[in-house]
Amino acid sequence: MKRKTTVSLTAGLIAGMMLLSACGSTAPAAVSASASASNDSAAATQSAESASASASESASESAPAESAGTPVEIEYWYSWTDKIQQNNENLTKQFNETVGKDKNIHVTAAYQGSYEDLHQKLQAAHVAGSTPAVTVMEIASIGTFAKNGVLEPLDAYIEKSGTNISDFLPGLMGNSSVDGKLYGLPYLRSTPILYLNTTILKAAGLDPAGPKTWDELAQYCGTIKEKTGKYGLSTFSYIWTFEAFLMQNGTTVLSEDELHSNLGAPETREVVKFFQDLKKKDDIRIVAGADSDKINVDIMNQNAAMWFNSTANLTNNLKIASENGFEIATCFMPARKNYGCPTGGANLIMASKISDEQKQASWEFINWMTSTEQTIYASSFTGYMPSRKSAIESDAMKKLYVEKPQFKVAVDQLQYASKRPMNPNYAEVSKAIVSALDACWVNDQEVDPVFDELQKKAESLLGQ
Numbered sequence: 001m002k003r004k005t006t007v008s009l010t011a012g013l014i015a016g017m018m019l020l021s022a023c024g025s026t027a028p029a030a031v032s033a034s035a036s037a038s039n040d041s042a043a044a045t046q047s048a049e050s051a052s053a054s055a056s057e058s059a060s061e062s063a064p065a066e067s068a069g070t071p072v073e074i075e076y077w078y079s080w081t082d083k084i085q086q087n088n089e090n091l092t093k094q095f096n097e098t099v100g101k102d103k104n105i106h107v108t109a110a111y112q113g114s115y116e117d118l119h120q121k122l123q124a125a126h127v128a129g130s131t132p133a134v135t136v137m138e139i140a141s142i143g144t145f146a147k148n149g150v151l152e153p154l155d156a157y158i159e160k161s162g163t164n165i166s167d168f169l170p171g172l173m174g175n176s177s178v179d180g181k182l183y184g185l186p187y188l189r190s191t192p193i194l195y196l197n198t199t200i201l202k203a204a205g206l207d208p209a210g211p212k213t214w215d216e217l218a219q220y221c222g223t224i225k226e227k228t229g230k231y232g233l234s235t236f237s238y239i240w241t242f243e244a245f246l247m248q249n250g251t252t253v254l255s256e257d258e259l260h261s262n263l264g265a266p267e268t269r270e271v272v273k274f275f276q277d278l279k280k281k282d283d284i285r286i287v288a289g290a291d292s293d294k295i296n297v298d299i300m301n302q303n304a305a306m307w308f309n310s311t312a313n314l315t316n317n318l319k320i321a322s323e324n325g326f327e328i329a330t331c332f333m334p335a336r337k338n339y340g341c342p343t344g345g346a347n348l349i350m351a352s353k354i355s356d357e358q359k360q361a362s363w364e365f366i367n368w369m370t371s372t373e374q375t376i377y378a379s380s381f382t383g384y385m386p387s388r389k390s391a392i393e394s395d396a397m398k399k400l401y402v403e404k405p406q407f408k409v410a411v412d413q414l415q416y417a418s419k420r421p422m423n424p425n426y427a428e429v430s431k432a433i434v435s436a437l438d439a440c441w442v443n444d445q446e447v448d449p450v451f452d453e454l455q456k457k458a459e460s461l462l463g464q
Contacts, residue, residue, distance in 0.1 A: 071105060072105045072360075074358050074362055074365065076092060076109045076132060077110050078109060078110070083315075083381060084188065084382055085111055087378050090381070099364060103361075118135060122351075133351055134350055139343065139346065139419070140175060140421065142176070142183055142184050143423070150351065150352060152350040153181040154182045154185065168387055168388055169186070171417040172387050175343070183347075183349055187345070187370055190410065191341050192244055193410055194210060194308055194330065194334065195328060197326050198328065200305035204220075204224045204228050205227060206220055209331060211334050212334055213335055217334045221283040224283075225283045233304060233307065234303065234304030234306075235284065235285070235295065236291065236295055239433055240344060242271075244333050245271045245275075246267065247340025248334070248340045250267055250337040252418070253421060253433070254429075259463075260459065261455055261459055263451055263455045264454070264455030269448065272440050276447065288438045295307060302326055315383040332409065332412075333413070340418065342419070343418070348369055370387065375391040380400060428461050432454055436451060436454040
């Protein structure tokens with residue numbers, strides 16, 4: 001079959017729906033990802049003051065968008081409510097009062113719902129020729145939007161302003177470029193980690209530092225069930241963590257060129273059988289992808305000692321633990337052949353169908369929002385990972401990591417992280433994967449025939 005050389009934006013747009021990475025409303029142990037972000041208010045206040053104080057310095061990195069007259073008006077779309085919404089509104093206000101005031105730019109921030117909601121609205125706005133200037137964009141969706149001309153390449157703006165791209169953490173840059181051009185800068189980013197109810201682990205006589213390998217994970221789960229009667233692990237059919245499991249076993253969902261599937265590989269089947277065996281022993285609980293909220297109940301009621309989830313949900317999990325009388329630690333997702341995990345969350349992008357004047361103003365805003373001080377502020381205020389090396393090395397972040405070491409785990413694990421697939425048909429492949437995992441993990445079907453069929457279906461989808 002001849003491979004199409006163009007990408008359907010409508011078909012590819014579902015890509016943001018399968019993420020659930022940092023902000024998915026169905027992610028366990030969180031009412032929403034935005035509810036996960038409540039940090040030490042003193043640290044947030046200190047970071048906010050630093051962000052405001054550094055605004056003029058950040059602004060000097062690039063040329064003014066406009067020096068006098070009517071302000072250049074741009075609109076900024078963002079996703080998620082609660083602390084994440086507050087962070088976006090606060091930073092926009094700070095920009096307008098500092099850099100915006102100096103350079104005659106005014107930004108209006110507008111909440112647009114989930115990533116899926118925002119992506120659909122952006123698609124419609126692009127067709128209508130009325131896009132916002134700047135939006136957040138879930139990282140796996142950038143490829144589809146870039147290939148369809150919705151996004152403006154940032155390379156020329158970066159070169160002109162002298163922005164130090166090497167300061168961004170390399171592990172977060174994989175989903176920022178398409179065909180050699182940079183289309184987004186890391187903003188609110190995350191990885192999955194392993195959460196530990198250390199109260200249960202101690203009751204089972206286990207090291208509260210948690211398992212480091214899959215063999216240790218299996219041993220932990222068996223001991224916890226034997227000693228306490230609780231599940232060692234509670235999880236669900238989840239594309240993001242499945243990507244991590246495959247990376248840990250030396251493979252990936254798709255080939256390097258993203259044109260073929262590795263779902264029929266022995267390494268993939270080993271992953272599915274490993275967790276299926278633990279479930280059959282009743283040492284772990286696995287529910288269907290559509291029933292992920294049931295994991296919340298296991299966590300709150302202390303029916304399970306461990307669970308996989310985004311680092312962005314850490315603050316909410318700490319709150320749940322405090323309210324329900326147990327303690328939480330975090331650790332790397334355990335290794336089999338090696339450590340590995342995907343990144344998640346959102347980058348900031350610039351729309352292509354805006355005026356040159358608005359593009360320059362948009363760059364001023366993106367450059368400021370992703371600078372060191374604003375990165376410190378956003379991470380401290382929401383719980384997402386800092387995206388810059390200089391932010392991690394700052395006194396404010398070092399203090400937070402001392403007070404709450406659970407926050408540093410995702411940063412340390414990032415050295416083993418990889419980008420998410422950006423093939424426009426990956427969303428449909430992801431749906432098929434979750435259905436296959438439900439069949440094997442929930443309905444106890446044999447792995448080999450299910451994944452034989454899945455491999456065929458994935459190859460067909462990727463070939464469209």
